[in-house]
Amino acid sequence: MSGTLYLVATPIGNLGDLSVRALDTLRGADFIAAEDTRVTAKLLRHFEIKKPCVSYYEHNKHASGEKILARLLAGETCALVTDAGTPAISDPGEDLVRLCAQNGVPVVAIPGCCAAVTALAVSGLPTQRFCFEGFLAASGRHRTERLAQLKTEPRTMIFYEAPHKLLRTLEDLLDTFGDRDITLCRELTKLHEETLRTTIRGALEHFRETAPKGEFVLIVRGARPEAEACSEADALARVAQLQREGLSLKDACRQAAAETGLAKNALYRAALDQG
Numbered sequence: 001m002s003g004t005l006y007l008v009a010t011p012i013g014n015l016g017d018l019s020v021r022a023l024d025t026l027r028g029a030d031f032i033a034a035e036d037t038r039v040t041a042k043l044l045r046h047f048e049i050k051k052p053c054v055s056y057y058e059h060n061k062h063a064s065g066e067k068i069l070a071r072l073l074a075g076e077t078c079a080l081v082t083d084a085g086t087p088a089i090s091d092p093g094e095d096l097v098r099l100c101a102q103n104g105v106p107v108v109a110i111p112g113c114c115a116a117v118t119a120l121a122v123s124g125l126p127t128q129r130f131c132f133e134g135f136l137a138a139s140g141r142h143r144t145e146r147l148a149q150l151k152t153e154p155r156t157m158i159f160y161e162a163p164h165k166l167l168r169t170l171e172d173l174l175d176t177f178g179d180r181d182i183t184l185c186r187e188l189t190k191l192h193e194e195t196l197r198t199t200i201r202g203a204l205e206h207f208r209e210t211a212p213k214g215e216f217v218l219i220v221r222g223a224r225p226e227a228e229a230c231s232e233a234d235a236l237a238r239v240a241q242l243q244r245e246g247l248s249l250k251d252a253c254r255q256a257a258a259e260t261g262l263a264k265n266a267l268y269r270a271a272l273d274q275g
């Protein structure tokens with residue numbers, strides 16, 4: 001009979017968030033598969049767990065996955081952990097779960113922290129319907145196309161982001177979506193945990209002044225439903241308001257178009273016609 005693959009969620013900062021069941025599973029497994037064995041070694045040391053570890057990460061997942069599968073098929077139990085949070089969520093694990101499922105090996109989740117859900121819960125934005133986008137492509141066509149597709153996404157959106165890419169992402173979000181509500185969660189469960197509920201423009205202003213540090217989850221309000229779509233008159237009023245706030249006509253039209261979903265050029269012409 002084959003053993004079981006346990007997906008063990010680990011803390012995203014505060015070690016107190018490791019569940020009793022996670023501890024029992026780590027203690028009871030025959031071996032642990034870890035994204036970075038050095039990171040996991042610290043966790044195991046803290047909880048005084050001695051257990052053989054193998055590495056399973058993005059660049060060895062095919063070879064290592066086959067070895068782990070062979071051990072599972074031979075009857076051993078494996079606890080899969082990543083550096084933080086839930087395995088298989090923007091982390092290694094998805095392929096191993098599929099491999100086990102295809103080979104009849106039971107997969108059991110030991111749930112715990114997930115940065116996306118933790119951030120969504122405190123965001124103050126609608127939580128009934130949401131979509132998880134993980135990391136955007138760093139640049140290029142995939143990034144621009146994905147953002148363009150998301151412009152009309154009505155559900156609350158969840159993004160992961162690294163501090164050094166945050167400003168660029170906020171700029172791209174503003175350009176594509178227009179100004180919208182956003183909640184930025186930084187260093188969740190850690191000493192310098194911070195939740196900033198603002199707009200995309202507000203976040204840009206804030207992080208241009210204060211360099212972003214730590215890990216971020218961005219929760220962005222979805223697009224307004226069609227029924228609430230703006231008329232041209234409303235959009236022109238918004239253009240006028242943005243101009244009063246100091247934007248050039250061109251920038252105001254770009255911003256209002258992004259916010260309302262109306263075509264930028266048509267709005268620009270209408271604004272010129274209006275004089």
Ligand code: SAM
Pocket residue numbers: 012013082084085086087088089090091113114115116159160161162185186187188189190215216217
């Ligand atoms: N599997 C993990 C989970 O369940 O949350 C996510 C792993 S992904 C490689 C790492 C990203 O998660 C970070 O870049 C950041 O966006 C987010 N993240 C992880 N820990 C976080 C924390 N303590 N505070 C805010 N964001 C965090």
